[in-house]
Amino acid sequence: MGTLALWGLALVLGLLVWIKKGRSTALNALKKAGYRALRTLPRIVVAVLTAGFAGQLIPGGMVANHIGPDSGFTGVLIAMLVGGFIPGGPILSFPLVVVLYEAGAGQVQLITLLTAWSVFAMHRVVIYEIPMMGWRFSMVRLVSSLPLPLIAAGMTSLLLRVFG
Amino acid sequence: MVDEVEDKKPLWRDAFDTSFLIFAALALVGGVVCYSLLGVDAVKASLRDDSELVLFLIPKLGAAVLIARFIQVLLPADFFGRYMGEEQGLKGMAIATAAGAVTPGGPMTSFPLVTMLRDTGTGVSALVAYVTSWTTMGLQRVFMWEVPLMGAEFAAVRFLASMPLPIIAGLVARLLPAEASRPTDEGK
Numbered sequence: 001m002g003t004l005a006l007w008g009l010a011l012v013l014g015l016l017v018w019i020k021k022g023r024s025t026a027l028n029a030l031k032k033a034g035y036r037a038l039r040t041l042p043r044i045v046v047a048v049l050t051a052g053f054a055g056q057l058i059p060g061g062m063v064a065n066h067i068g069p070d071s072g073f074t075g076v077l078i079a080m081l082v083g084g085f086i087p088g089g090p091i092l093s094f095p096l097v098v099v100l101y102e103a104g105a106g107q108v109q110l111i112t113l114l115t116a117w118s119v120f121a122m123h124r125v126v127i128y129e130i131p132m133m134g135w136r137f138s139m140v141r142l143v144s145s146l147p148l149p150l151i152a153a154g155m156t157s158l159l160l161r162v163f164g
Numbered sequence: 165m166v167d168e169v170e171d172k173k174p175l176w177r178d179a180f181d182t183s184f185l186i187f188a189a190l191a192l193v194g195g196v197v198c199y200s201l202l203g204v205d206a207v208k209a210s211l212r213d214d215s216e217l218v219l220f221l222i223p224k225l226g227a228a229v230l231i232a233r234f235i236q237v238l239l240p241a242d243f244f245g246r247y248m249g250e251e252q253g254l255k256g257m258a259i260a261t262a263a264g265a266v267t268p269g270g271p272m273t274s275f276p277l278v279t280m281l282r283d284t285g286t287g288v289s290a291l292v293a294y295v296t297s298w299t300t301m302g303l304q305r306v307f308m309w310e311v312p313l314m315g316a317e318f319a320a321v322r323f324l325a326s327m328p329l330p331i332i333a334g335l336v337a338r339l340l341p342a343e344a345s346r347p348t349d350e351g352k
Contacts, residue, residue: 006227006311021237033233037225039179044225045218046187052214053194056206062300071169089270091183094309098217101314111322115329118299128271129295132279141292144336148296148329155325163321 043091051095055103066106071109079109080149083116087123108156111130115152224312232268232304239266248286248294254331256286257293261330268304282283293334300326 018026067075067082086093097110107112120142129138199207208349247259267274274295282291301323 003223003227005316006231006307007226010227010230010234013231013238017234017237025237029233029237030230032231035175037173038231040225040229041222042179042220043184043187044190046184048214048217048221049211050187050194052210052217053191055213056198056202056210057194058317058331089183090305091187094313095217098313103191107318107321110301110318111325114322115300115326119296119329119333121299124271128275130203132275134284137282137288137291140288140337140340141295141333144333145296147336148300150334151329151332152300152322152325152336155328156244156321159321159324 040091044095048091048097051099054096055099058099058103061104062101063100067100067105067109067113069106069108071106075106075109076112076150076153078111079105080116080153083113083149084120085122086113086117089124092118108153111156112149112153116149119128119148171315181297185305225308228308228312231307235266235303235307236268248281248290250285253289256290257331257334258295260286260290260334261297264299264330265301265303267294267298267302287338289334289338292337293330296333297330300329342350 014030016027017029067079071078078116086096093114093119097114100113101110124137125142129141195207197329198210243263248256248263264274267277278291278295281294306319306323310322
């Protein structure tokens with residue numbers, strides 16, 4: 001999406017907040033958003049650096065061969081496996097996805113990878129979910145989530161065929 | 165709002181926290197390995213690409229954090245949470261999916277809500293649908309990361325492809341025996 005479109009959307013939503021919730025709520029939201037941006041920026045810089053060096057170190061052709069657009073179902077399975085083991089939040093995974101995309105990964109494979117990372121994220125399960133919800137809930141959720149990356153892959157292929 | 169607590173810390177300590185230090189260390193190691201294996205040109209090329217990406221991101225990040233915050237003010241997650249405990253079956257899962265998508269922030273803000281919902285009697289299928297929706301369709305993540313980095317088209321395709329996932333996970337969860345009835349307080 002163009003930067004302008006994003007700012008346009010932000011402006012419309014901001015006006016909605018102003019009209020519906022009042023001026024002080026809108027200003028408070030503005031302040032918090034600015035704070036978040038400042039807090040996130042240093043992390044983005046180092047994460048982009050990390051992902052960039054990783055991209056240099058991955059041998060050329062390897063990404064395209066294994067999870068490229070023509071890698072088929074095997075590529076989807078590899079993407080699912082890799083995604084499930086990315087040990088970090090969006091600050092790490094999205095710059096990594098950019099690097100993989102530029103190195104020739106396919107969209108179906110990347111969406112599979114992102115879905116697997118989203119639903120399995122083992123660090124989150126261990127640090128937050130099991131302590132707060134108990135291991136049985138985590139097991140039920142993880143087992144229920146097993147088919148999801150493959151379903152996302154199928155849906156993506158379908159969508160790309162219909163609209164692509 | 166749920167993430168009020170994390171906003172209380174001084175800004176610099178929050179910005180340069182543990183995850184910053186971990187990434188800084190990783191970047192340093194990556195840079196050194198890159199230099200010793202591929203030489204100085206590879207490092208320079210990488211830094212050039214990285215600075216382009218960061219400069220491309222900054223103006224979008226500003227709009228993205230605003231969009232995420234405004235959506236959160238307009239549609240607080242507890243708004244949907246209120247109805248989740250009351251509704252059963254598909255309707256409950258659909259509400260859980262909507263609530264998950266608008267829940268902002270990381271696991272430290274969403275899991276307390278999940279715990280609260282469970283304690284007030286929300287069924288396991290709605291809880292699983294909620295967590296799945298928050299992780300796969302979370303709008304804050306879409307606007308803060310995916311749209312700026314991967315483009316709106318990629319984000320839209322992934323979002324559409326993810327729409328059935330929370331309900332499917334919720335339906336599968338219902339078939340599993342482990343937590344069929346009202347959960348216990350274990351692990352709290």
